[in-house]
Amino acid sequence: MAEPLVLTPQQIIRKKAAGEPVEPDDQELTSQHTIVVLVENSIGAFIRVVNMFSARGFNIESVTVGVTDDPTISRMNIVTTGNERIIAQILRQLSRLVETIEVTDLTGTDFVERELCLLKVRYTGRSRAEILDINSIFQGKVVDITCETMTVELRGPSQKINAFIKMMQPHNIVEVARSGRVAMQRDHTSI
């Protein structure tokens, strides 16, 4: 794992005290990171990973898990936030678990991300057209419809899903189910 150039709180305070400019990178700027963790395919391994986040006070925005082409290995896609230092800590803490096989931070690399969202919305005669309109702009698919509600399926990057939900907000949303993010690096290196 490459060592990221990360300042500790001690260094930041010292820099400020010495009147040195603190680069934006040095600041306690938090950003979202997508981390892929290959773990042994067992409930225990999964719980241990998730538990590490809560025991050490790290955030999890979303987590997905599924088996890979190798049935003994699961792939977890974790979306977390933190400053560079915290992310570095998260990566180190993940790597040191006995059952983690590989840990990769995709953020900063070229990667594809997808999320699946199911959204059920109550419609009226007046709102129906507009809902369908938004849906088609986002290239959603109506997967279920009754005379009161319709359920649409949307796939795409998480941001697109956020935007879609926002657009639907003025309407009468009944429920939303999101899968959480899955991600993969774009080039030939498989992780």
Next chain:
Amino acid sequence: MRYDTHTKVQPVVAGDVLPEPNPEISAETRRMSGAEILLRSLEAEGVKIVFGHPGGAVIKVYDEMARIKPTFQHILVRHEQGGTHAAEGYAKATGKVGTVLVTSGPGATNTVTGITDAYMDSVPIVVFTGQVPTGLIGNDAFQECDAMGVTRSITKHSYLVRDVRDLARTIKEAYHIARTGRPGPVLVDLPKDVLMAEAPFHYPESVSLRGYAIPEAGRPEKITRAARMIMESQRPIFYVGGGAINSNASESLTEFAQHARIPVTTTLHGLGAFPEDDVLALRMLGMHGTWWANQAVQHCDLIIAVGARFDDRVTGKLDSWAPHAKVIHIEIDQSCISKNVFADCAILGDVNTVLKQLRPLVEPKDTSEWLAQIEAWRQECPLEYEQDGKLRAQFIIEAMREKTQGDAVVLTDVGQHQMWTAQYFRFLHPRTHITSGGLGTMGFGMPAAMGAAFGLREAKSDRPVVCISGDGGFVMNAQELSVAAAHKLPLKLAVINNRFLGMVRQWQELFHMERYSHTDLSDTNPDFVKLAEAHHCVGLRASTPDEALGIIDEAWKVHDRPTVMEFQVAKEEMVFPMVPAGAATGDMITKRMTPNSFV
């Protein structure tokens, strides 16, 4: 996802029908109960001693123990917490893995404090807990407790064995994980039906854990860089933690420091890694470290951290700690690197191996000016206590040091006496100072001393085992006294009786306007001499320096059982110097200031 915790899937061969037991076939392939597999695995692992307590879920194990008489010794402790601390004491004194065996439910929960202690202090222990039968797990069955769940954040790793055929491999892995890398506790949960079920026994030769890497040598370019930083520095210091002792690096470190003329300060757990009678020894740093060690940290231009983790009791307020220092961090656990203090050069690897890589690249340095400066600080504020004829803990510790010439294994409990021991004993050898540092567990000392004594007996060492406790912590696991007595362990157990929870009292006096809320023990303390005698130990008492020397002599004449020495000391005594929690290391309270002038 599979509902097990095993690392490697071992497909079970379909129709795994095994032949009837045949007396002719070797133990290797003979079918035996899970309970016997457990015992045979421990034998194969070279376990010599198990600290345990029986109960329903592990009754089969105890039954098999009586039947097959394994090659290891089982010590029946009187409380599972005592058992875990004993295993820790054993592990720390010998460098081997400690073993604990307890029943399900309350047996398991009673080990939680000891497991946490081992986790915080990187002590290799394996704890076997009984569990209700697999079919009842999750049912709130009698004495059911989700031991894996409870201990997930306090173990290096843990297992629930669901199939007797996985048992031997799991045990092999558990010991491997506990022992290697940064050591730590591993829990193995054993459902009763797994212990009853039968399978052939085969103890694997090796483990295969694809996600578990053990760092060994440091990267060459880092080593070169570190060597350059050392050669360029004017005022370097070694800052040495328990990791140096865990990797048996004491010899390499001592030789290195003496060769390069670099002074050495140690953490509480680093004590003994470098002989404290050496001119280069700065002794302990941090909250209750020496004035000169902390001054050296504040003025040095290079810190070579060796198996240490920059914990808050060492650094105090982070931003003003070691303001001029560059940092080289030699460490086996990647998660400790740049966690609190940025490492200009981080070398991930086994501490001993890295020191050996680094040493040939470093030439002797002229640090005479730097050492003279440190000597001046030493003169400025030496460790001292009042000599007014009253009995004081520091005097007692010095007397024991005198008695043993520093050649003893010294354990402590937690509190003022612990800090005085660290300050005044002057440790010379690795693995001779054992204490609860990370968790600060009152009640650790006595049972850990028992475990250490078993370890020394096994190693045929006649180093005396001394334990220094406070009157508060001593009673927290005093039930183990009779166990130590039953095994004729000649422990020297000092109880520094100040009739107070001394360390808390000190904070109340310094930082809480002398409101001594619930720290006075005079009404609830037992008679320590009678307590000792009730547990088949020798009990002695002293309240003056002369009496103290007398009972120490007397205690050292007892060879067939523990001796409890109660020393009645003044309650007012405080541990100095001190960096108040969260304060800057430069702002140490030394003895000369009146305490309240600080607040």
